[in-house]
Amino acid sequence: MIQFKKVTKAYPNGFNALCNIDLVIPENEFVYLIGPSGAGKSTLLRLIFMEELASSGEIIIDKYVLSELTPVQIPYYRRNIGMIFQDYKLLPRRTVYENVAFALHVMHVSPKKIREQVDYALDLVGLSGKKTHYPRELSGGEQQKICIARAIVNQPAILLCDEPTGNLDPETSWEIVHLLTKINAYNTTILMATHDTEIVDGIPKRVIAVNKGILARDQVLGTYVQ
Template identity: 60%
Template sequence: MIRIHYLEKEYDNGFLALNGINLHIAKDEFVYLVGSSGAGKSTLLKLLFSVEKPTSGDVFIDSVSLKTLPSKQIPYLRRNIGVIFQDFKLLPRRTVFENVAFALQVMHYQRYRIRKQVTQVLELVGLQEKMSNFPSELSGGEQQRICIARAIVNNPPILLADEPTGSLDPDTSWEIMQLLSKINARRTTVIVATHDKGIVDDIRKRVVALENGRIIRDSELGSYN
């Protein structure tokens, strides 16, 4: 599904964020990317999502090289990858329903299909009662659920999460992680970048640890440390 090959990323300011990363993630896997701030977790996700281009090496998603992907093709790549953000990135002037529906409108879905799929996904994340509310009227956990609903509404094969529990309390964090496991069980590859030790130790999955842009550990059903 995802193959990362001698990947290096140097930012314009000379900072070497990723250094010789080799990683293979199979379909349906659930992977934690752990490490302290600046270890390269977010950069790796950005490269997968084609927000940044590799300096050297390459990333292949379903054998498509992201290094040579023309910028016109980027939107179509992104439609196959759902992304969840720490700060949710919701449209403040749109309702919960519209925020989720927007991802489908972008893909030219028919109206009745939009209504059907958005309703289904909002039921899955438990927000069917709050469809017509605006994001600002909801709690942090609920806003993160909207973000998740938007990321998975078109059933993308890959789901990326950048610190999904970073701004949530422990109970809510746990609920969100349960939701991500549920999504993984529906045969979606899930990659979660986090430094939430409690979560990683509680819900055991494959753990890839990064430090100074290198992979220092890769263990099945591993713990944070």
């Protein structure tokens, strides 16, 4: 469960990225987060991932009250959340397998479990045959799939997707969204920031629209344009 209670994020230069956001996303939901560039979508995701801290209000993610977490607790909290990025953020000098396994190494998982879980995640995203490839040897879509595999390899409860199809062609974008839908079916809450009208309209889900830092619309089975 993701809960925002009157959350505001203000920057020192006076810009308010988010204002008084109230939001509840129950477990296993798939939510599109839409809005123009600079509307506050990425800020909202970064607040959940604790890359940034809210200026006021309270964010509760499952059992965690984020304002109460100490810097030492943040890495442990992040292990419950997967994040995928528009620019993939992969380790270029490591193979597909190593990139995905890395997320488990940091959690001190045993080598046997790492093998099992990585194989499962790569199988799920359809990259089992490319374990030994390096990211640069793969297409954008395949790199995004590595990123997804890495995000889900430790089976997090929540998956945050920051414009995951932003750099991909329409066909690959559909492939990625179908993959995310499949992951959602395995009881993972998905919050996906996107500009892609066709996807939002093509696979109807709950739509949360933000504009100029304000929650403009919250619609069950919504469309991109109201």
